[in-house]
Amino acid sequence: MSVNHDDILEPTDAKKIVEQGYDQLAERYAEVRTLSDGNKKYIDILAEHLPRDSCVLDLGCGPGIPITKELAKHFKIMGIDFSQNQIELARKNVPWGQFHKMDMTRMTFPPESFDGIFSYLAIIHVPRKEKAKLFADIHKILKTDGYLLIAIGNDDWVSEPDEKFMGEPMYWSQLGAEKTEAMIKETGFEIVQSSLEHAMFDGEDEQHYFVLAKKI
Numbered sequence: 589m590s591v592n593h594d595d596i597l598e599p600t601d602a603k604k605i606v607e608q609g610y611d612q613l614a615e616r617y618a619e620v621r622t623l624s625d626g627n628k629k630y631i632d633i634l635a636e637h638l639p640r641d642s643c644v645l646d647l648g649c650g651p652g653i654p655i656t657k658e659l660a661k662h663f664k665i666m667g668i669d670f671s672q673n674q675i676e677l678a679r680k681n682v683p684w685g686q687f688h689k690m691d692m693t694r695m696t697f698p699p700e701s702f703d704g705i706f707s708y709l710a711i712i713h714v715p716r717k718e719k720a721k722l723f724a725d726i727h728k729i730l731k732t733d734g735y736l737l738i739a740i741g742n743d744d745w746v747s748e749p750d751e752k753f754m755g756e757p758m759y760w761s762q763l764g765a766e767k768t769e770a771m772i773k774e775t776g777f778e779i780v781q782s783s784l785e786h787a788m789f790d791g792e793d794e795q796h797y798f799v800l801a802k803k804i
């Protein structure tokens with residue numbers, strides 16, 4: 589039986605691989621990251637649910653383009669990412685946003701700070717041991733009746749030790765669609781809408797699972 593990353597890595601070491609990997613590939617990632625129809629569709633749906641200029645936090649915002657920039661057309665945006673190089677690019681690409689280098693598993697925002705919380709393809713890098721606490725933290729810092737929008741991998745899958753992304757060592761710990769939705773509901777959210785959407789990334793057709801949930 590093959591060994592996966594979660595069999596052999598402590599969460600701190602797993603997250604270090606992710607942080608260092610994105611520091612190395614930040615500029616190349618920004619060049620190939622495009623706004624897919626599924627990305628745009630869900631940002632527009634979020635914009636139908638939240639008033640204009642609501643405060644939205646983007647978890648794992650990456651280089652800020654094209655996603656955070658698209659969000660910023662509707663909302664006041666704060667982005668966090670633990671990769672220093674990603675945060676520096678985000679500051680350049682979306683100068684009117686607020687960006688902080690921060691690990692989303694160690695957030696220190698006061699309760700009920702945000703109207704919306706958003707995260708595209710970043711929670712897939714959070715160790716599964718830490719996901720329940722992450723959703724609890726998200727729930728705490730979101731206002732009642734606020735919205736959470738995430739895009740994740742569809743499958744329940746953990747990377748293996750030799751895994752690479754764009755040539756750099758990388759770590760993923762995906763729970764997949766079903767387990768993630770169950771966890772979100774258990775945390776105190778109601779699922780508003782979810783679906784599997786196609787997205788092109790660097791010439792590859794990928795499938796991403798989108799979930800829009802409301803804090804009740």
Ligand SMILES: C[S@@+](CC[C@H](N)C(=O)[O-])C[C@H]1O[C@@H](n2cnc3c(N)ncnc32)[C@H](O)[C@@H]1O
Pocket residue numbers: 603606607610621647648649650651653654655668669670671674690691692693707708709710711713714
């Ligand atoms: C695949 S990129 C997605 C970037 C952007 N959201 C997008 O849709 O293009 C994943 C990003 O999540 C960040 N990330 C992963 N785990 C994180 C964590 N625990 N705290 C903060 N950022 C994290 C990485 O540094 C990286 O920039």
